[in-house]
Amino acid sequence: MTARVLVVDDIPANRKLLDARLSAEYFEVATASDGFEALDVCARAQCDIVLLDVMMPGMDGFEVCRRLKTDPKTHHIPVIIVTALDQPSDRIRGLEAGADDFLTKPVVDVALFARVRSLARLKMLGDELRLRAQTTREIGLTDALMEAVNDPGLGGRVLLVDDRENSWRRISAALASSQTVDVETSPQEALFRAAEGEYDVVVVSLGLEGFDALRLCAQLRSLERTRMTPVVLVASPDDNARVLRGLEVGVNDYVIRPLDPAELTARIRTQVRRQRYTAQLRSNLQASMELAITDGLTGLHNRRYMEMHLQSLLDQAAARQRPLSTLVVDIDFFKSVNDTHGHDAGDDVLREFSRRLKASVRGIDLACRLGGEEFVVIMPETDGAVAQIVAERIRSKVAEAPFVTSGGRAAIDVTVSVGVASFLGADDASTLLKRADLALYRAKASGRNRVVADAA
Template sequence: MTTLAGPDAGSTRILVVDDVPDNVDILDARLSSRGYQVVTATNGEEALASVADIPPHLILLDVMMPGMDGREVAKRIKEDDALPFIPIILVTALSEADDVVQGLESGADDYISKPYNFRELEARVRAMLRIKTLQDELDQKNRELELANRRLKKLSITDGLTELFNHRHVHELLQDEFDRSARTGESIAVVMMDLDRFKNINDTYGHPTGDVVLYETAQIIQESAREIDMVGRYGGEEFIAILPETDEEPGANFAERVRKAVEEHVYRDGATEIRMTVSCGVASIREGVDSPEALLKAADEALYQAKHGGRNKVVRASQTAPAAE
């Protein structure tokens, strides 16, 4: 007696599709005796519904059926990207060679002729199931690789401490937004934010407490932003927000929300409680600001005025010296 296809043969599901009940019964009996779980369908519509409900591991598919023939069934299954790889063996009479060719071109993987040679049938079934096992393993490895690549991509653009975008990626995003603005005519605002007297925190309480302050500040900024806004750690205790479709005034309103939230927040690291403030510089596209670098420079100059004008305040670039011609 032929052995089972493998250690999981008892859980292997085979769909038999044929409009002739005797053919279905014969294949069902033979395959069931070999330990396979057999489900049946008598037409193409039933077959597609069965596949959508619980995808089988393999399909034995008669070519000639009323209504939707086997070629069309195979074509629809293979075109459905939501389905896993399912080997399809066409079952056909010897006189239907052209139908076999068309069926294989529709996506079927193998064929067997009537009347059945059961040893050949079982060999082809086992061969197709081995191929499915290999394909499933390959698909799993590809999914794992895709997930790993996504994680690596995230790591490459993310600041490890604050989980915001890192310095390099912020520049990439700003260039993209500046290019988009040039196409659409929509404005962009940039907000530079710097924690006031942050060095004192590290000197007094140590870097772990400083890290808590940086992380919680990042969360405050992120929570103040819209979904379309892009927030990054620009370096040290300095943060940046890129605000698409935003002029200087709403950009300043965003900065004020951040400034107030930081001022009201109590930073805690164990028993240590700390109050902080933040200074902000805001700039948007205007005359003389014709590049991402110029926009950053304008926001940074406004931040400089905020830091040297008493800290814990928001300064707009339009309140400072005009941009260079």
């Protein structure tokens, strides 16, 4: 895979060297000579990943990284700090500023390319979520996302997979002040535990006895419930080849023994932050999808959703030669409810009717609010005779008890009229709905509070 890489360094020779090395590996490369230029390029969404020097005039790399990671528009862009600084305190400072990795010059090409590919792949996986979630920001769902951007990465749930007691005790102790750590010594059980535990991070030791830790990492990536869970490897200094292979199979990060507790803590906090940010994007996306297909007042599917799915249900019924029926339900004299009791009471009636409607149909039936006081129920695997029984059940369920409105201050008698039409094998969606609607018209014309089936 390729990616657009921004190289930020105030020394032209360093920029040219990284440009040549990355271009040879078919990455697209852009360059910036200072932090201000880098922030501008990132704000215009012109890169997938940033390789950032630290020692620059005007604004050092740590500050550039901090600004990128605290801005919701650039928070998602991975940052690798590439610098001659080699002290543990420098590395930790970079990670705490939000960097996704910290590489010390001179950087080995293979390690650099593997890390760039890994982080670019992770970013691209999240880009679709992020772009779709922009809709939710436009309708006001911003607070939770901002909280995720500013999350300190504390209090996460970490699953540690390590079968050496002296090792897992050290790691647990290092993380205890910032995270909740569960230890699993059996790699065979770790996959099930990770899938069931809703962990923020899974930490896997590469030195598992008699078991390939990378196979576990690959399995975590293959399961739907753990596909997006960050995975961090704990490796020995001679495990470079396996670490690079781990990055290829989807590992998010790694730490090398002997472990620096502060660095380990910083890296895990980074992964916890990323997990929460991604989870919030998914939550916002789900919310936007629900808003797009759900009626906000009643909680039923809306007309748009019905129109999207009715024809496909008819196609399935035709292909399998199976029955399908449709009900069109209308609340009788609903305008008088609004006129007499007010629109708030009318809304109470619509909500309570929807509750009774859902209680009268099966889980596979599609109940939708068509608009106003009109509703549609699509019933797969249901012939006309059974559909009439269900329609009568809905009618009687509505009529059996008054609707309590206005916080209990009023009780309104409500009835409904129902039109029933069954799929004849050649109907399209509009034809079927029109036949059910004509049956509803006859029900209302003949006195309301009754069920009428289409005569076709």
